[in-house]
Amino acid sequence: MNYHTFRRCIEACNDCAAECEHCATECLKEHSIEMLSRCIALTRECAIVCNATAMLMSVGAENAQLLCGACYEICTACAEECESDSKELIYCRECARECRRCAEECRKMVEQHASVMLNK
Template identity: 50%
Template sequence: MHNQNQALLQALNDCVAACEHCATACLQESHVQMMARCIALDRDCADVCALTARLLARGSEHARHLMRECAEICKACGDECAQHQHQHCQECAAACRRCEEACRAAA
């Protein structure tokens, strides 16, 4: 597989893991209601990144189109997570930013 695709796949998979971890950790916070948007975006972002990674890995003609959507959801999720002081949110925001940049560069 092409090195650029390897780096993009790594960013996508890292983002999936960070978003899944963040959503799970947010559910354990004392004010979980305040984390509802963060949790929802984490879940959406993880799903879109996972699908993008699968399409990219199989060489789908639709991967490039999905990368644009992936960059958009990564930006939204990263922006939301960055507003929270929890370590898991900050780590997720950073992973989302890296994935957003990688998807924009590849799209």
């Protein structure tokens, strides 16, 4: 598959990584940092997997969809954690939104790959 096949997912991964980094940075500025430790850890993990996934898709890697599956799982977990904090923290709410969007794009890539494999 080429870059254009992955474009929407690459953009979602890049946007999610940036939003996760922003969320982690803002959480570190909060007074109750202990309560946000899981959020900080998950947003950092999510940013890492999103960056790696985007890089694989950018080079048209034949196994990029494999990482999309992991990205989907981590983005979903991150979104759930950020949503639990979102009542008062706008950056967590924005992070959750981008994580959900990225998870959806990654899910589509995994399904597309599975469909292609079934038709071989």
